[in-house]
Amino acid sequence: MVRRRLSGSGKVAALIYEFGELSKFLWWHSWDAQRIGGKYHAEFVDYATVAIGLYAAAAGISRDQILTMQDLAAAAGSHFDENADRDKDYPHLRKENVQNTDRGYELFRSGAIRATHSPTDD
Numbered sequence: 001m002v003r004r005r006l007s008g009s010g011k012v013a014a015l016i017y018e019f020g021e022l023s024k025f026l027w028w029h030s031w032d033a034q035r036i037g038g039k040y041h042a043e044f045v046d047y048a049t050v051a052i053g054l055y056a057a058a059a060g061i062s063r064d065q066i067l068t069m070q071d072l073a074a075a076a077g078s079h080f081d082e083n084a085d086r087d088k089d090y091p092h093l094r095k096e097n098v099q100n101t102d103r104g105y106e107l108f109r110s111g112a113i114r115a116t117h118s119p120t121d122d
Contacts, residue, residue, distance in 0.1 A: 018061070063101070
């Protein structure tokens, strides 16, 4: 396999693409597992952040990058219980959000969740 270095414009294009994909996790977007069918589902809060970690790990996004993005998004519009324990490094996130993102990374690293079929297998 030959790997090419991405030029400056290639890096920008990749970043724009990844931002577009990640935006699907935002409030009320297509991958927002907490808000399905026009209503909020508190029972999926933990699942949603595990899924973000799993996606980010598979996409090669570093833990710090995805947690920084989650922290920025939370600062812009999340409404957590004011008494919830916050993470010391990502102060707009609950500790559970960070732990769940880490679970997603671990599921990917361990192979517990992996692709079993790809479009090129056909």
